[in-house]
Amino acid sequence: MHGEEEIPVYSASEIAATVLDFLTFLTTLHCHPGDLVMPPPGGWPSYTPEKCAGFKSDFAIEVLRNLPHLGSRASDHMDSLGQIHYKSHLLDYTTFDSERFTDQEYLWSGGEESEGEESVPDHVFIFAKGFESGGRTLFLDAQEGKIFEEEIRCDSSEEDLKEYFEDLKEKYRNLDLIPCPGEGMIEVSATGVGPEGLGETLSEEEVLMQADPLWGTHLDIRYTRQLYRAFGWPNAFRRDEAFREMKKLIEKRKSY
Known part of the structure; x- marks a missing residue:
């Protein structure tokens, strides 16, 4: 039995x-x-x-x-x-x-x-x-x-x-997991990036002026979060528009 x-x-x-x-x-x-x-x-x-x-x-x-x-x-x-x-x-x-x-x-x-x-x-x-x-x-x-x-x-x-998949969804919603077109997934909790500054807006120029040529710095992460949220993340994300802007930014970063 x-x-x-x-x-x-x-x-x-x-x-x-x-x-x-x-x-x-x-x-x-x-x-x-x-x-x-x-x-x-x-x-x-x-x-x-x-x-x-x-x-x-x-x-x-x-x-x-x-x-x-x-x-x-x-x-x-x-x-x-x-x-x-x-x-x-x-x-x-x-x-x-x-x-x-x-x-x-x-x-x-x-x-x-x-x-x-x-x-x-x-x-x-x-x-x-x-x-x-x-x-x-x-x-x-x-x-x-x-x-x-x-x-x-x-x-x-x-x-x-x-519970696992609900927790994973929450990591995406909070942008602890950040997908970037043409790049690897960023897991923010593993990078040591601190809390985002309330009301602080980061400019593209600040991102491009970084000395580190490799994508995925703390400033890159902050700006990506800012950009995605501006395009409606997570509830009304305009994926195509956001990813077009991200691709442009990443290309500029690598060639700046």
Whole structure:
């Protein structure tokens, strides 16, 4: 008999709805609405019993089969417009291919091979892959309804998946996570930038006169926040207009 503890915390449809809510939110900011795709009725068709035999638990497969997906128009792997978190790309799970999951043991343990009971449970799968130091690899625990966040070469944490995605949305709203066209995602809390000065407006000239030629300084961050908010961030963000201005600024910064 299956014990009561084996009943999933959230149904597959609840998990899919939570993911859809988060991905839809991103399409109001730096991601393009046309890149959001929904699985067909019955789920992504390549998740057949034959292909998935022995891969993950039946419930984890059901969740994967029915997750919405958000593609990317960013051609550069480092371009934050194709990222869902700091140095983190959504796994393409729309077509089942076990090779996409072959490094899960390595990623799950934060860079060291797992052994025995430390291996990835069969109800847990990679949702997004991080890269480089500080990048975020996200694992979704279908059974427990949690997100495990592995920060490369740093710490790991776990949180209820609904709370996790709400917290992540808040980081975007507050511009602690800042996507920049053609550049990597900025995680402000990791840069040491202090509170923004109330009523202080930064001019483009001040940004361009910096001695540091590399993009991502404290002044760059302050000005980007200021510019995005001027273009309606987060509730009515005029993405195309804002990103046009950002691209001009970044080009000027690099050639000044």
